[in-house]
Amino acid sequence: MSDGIVLLVGAGPGDPGLITVKGLEALRTAEVVVYDALANPRLLREARPDAELISVGKRGGCHTMKQEEINALLVAKGREGKRVCRLKGGDPFVFGRGGEEALALVEAGVPFEVVPGVTAGVAAPAYAGIPVTHRGLASSVAFVTGHEDPTKEASDIGGTSWRLASAR
Amino acid sequence: MSDGIVLLVGAGPGDPGLITVKGLEALRTAEVVVYDALANPRLLREARPDAELISVGKRGGCHTMKQEEINALLVAKGREGKRVCRLKGGDPFVFGRGGEEALALVEAGVPFEVVPGVTAGVAAPAYAGIPVTHRGLASSVAFVTGHEDPTKEASDIGGTSWRLASAR
Numbered sequence: 001m002s003d004g005i006v007l008l009v010g011a012g013p014g015d016p017g018l019i020t021v022k023g024l025e026a027l028r029t030a031e032v033v034v035y036d037a038l039a040n041p042r043l044l045r046e047a048r049p050d051a052e053l054i055s056v057g058k059r060g061g062c063h064t065m066k067q068e069e070i071n072a073l074l075v076a077k078g079r080e081g082k083r084v085c086r087l088k089g090g091d092p093f094v095f096g097r098g099g100e101e102a103l104a105l106v107e108a109g110v111p112f113e114v115v116p117g118v119t120a121g122v123a124a125p126a127y128a129g130i131p132v133t134h135r136g137l138a139s140s141v142a143f144v145t146g147h148e149d150p151t152k153e154a155s156d157i158g159g160t161s162w163r164l165a166s167a168r
Numbered sequence: 169m170s171d172g173i174v175l176l177v178g179a180g181p182g183d184p185g186l187i188t189v190k191g192l193e194a195l196r197t198a199e200v201v202v203y204d205a206l207a208n209p210r211l212l213r214e215a216r217p218d219a220e221l222i223s224v225g226k227r228g229g230c231h232t233m234k235q236e237e238i239n240a241l242l243v244a245k246g247r248e249g250k251r252v253c254r255l256k257g258g259d260p261f262v263f264g265r266g267g268e269e270a271l272a273l274v275e276a277g278v279p280f281e282v283v284p285g286v287t288a289g290v291a292a293p294a295y296a297g298i299p300v301t302h303r304g305l306a307s308s309v310a311f312v313t314g315h316e317d318p319t320k321e322a323s324d325i326g327g328t329s330w331r332l333a334s335a336r
Binding site: 010012013015016017018019020021022024025091115116117118119 | 178180181183184185186187188189190192193259283284285286287
């Protein structure tokens with residue numbers, strides 16, 4: 001019935017030149033582009049003129065569409081046989097909730113691929129001249145979300161980051 | 169005397185499609201390409217036919233050129249007025265020792281730019297379907313080098329990773 005596929009694409013940290021070659025190709029060939037507010041709007045000019053562009057507008061706590069609705073949208077478009085580019089800021093799997101979208105697609109039997117992106121957690125310090133690791137100074141780096149699931153009973157973060165800090 | 173510039177470019181985790189658009193542009197316009205073994209050799213076909221290609225062949229413990237020699241090479245080529253692409257596997261600032269190369273260029277007064285890349289630490293698990301963070305399961309992620317400076321008196325890693333593990 002369907003040749004649909006969903007490509008979960010990391011748009012990078014903001015600079016449109018920091019999308020990958022493969023990610024740009026996915027964007028340029030997609031029939032449907034589902035994008036959030038973190039992706040640079042200039043990138044959308046790369047989409048096909050006849051592509052359907054759908055904003056799901058995630059930015060901080062203010063969501064145009066709930067995650068469950070986004071998952072359902074991706075599944076529906078995939079089942080329609082569409083080639084879908086899910087354009088996400090940064091990397092889809094680093095605090096991008098790409099894992100939840102991937103799971104929903106697996107459960108629905110819709111083919112998908114992940115196109116990793118440049119993580120803002122690395123690129124933002126790099127643009128400021130700060131390497132996140134440096135031989136002799138930092139042998140490890142930790143990325144910790146600032147937006148945990150608010151329905152959680154307890155945070156997973158405090159203990160870990162405290163221990164990380166106290167280990168130095 | 170010189171319009172030289174050194175672009176510290178992350179080639180991504182191996183798939184040549186995972187270099188960024190900006191990184192590919194840097195590679196295609198460079199007069200000198202200084203690359204290590206971790207960068208995919210197919211990428212080198214993108215270089216100008218007249219570009220000087222210099223392998224500095226880092227792979228694990230076996231280095232063709234010492235880091236200090238690589239730093240000196242980048243400084244020398246920059247001072248010759250060349251447009252240099254320093255092509256590194258993954259991201260130049262995540263265990264790529266890009267920080268040391270950047271410092272050497274700063275000290276020598278040679279202009280440089282950093283073009284971040286997709287980190288192998290994120291992309292390799294992603295290709296295997298493993299998100300490094302997942303809402304409800306993992307709110308943080310740590311990347312820890314497997315190749316610390318062997319001249320260090322003590323490792324910085326053991327304590328940190330033990331504490332990270334024990335925090336879960």
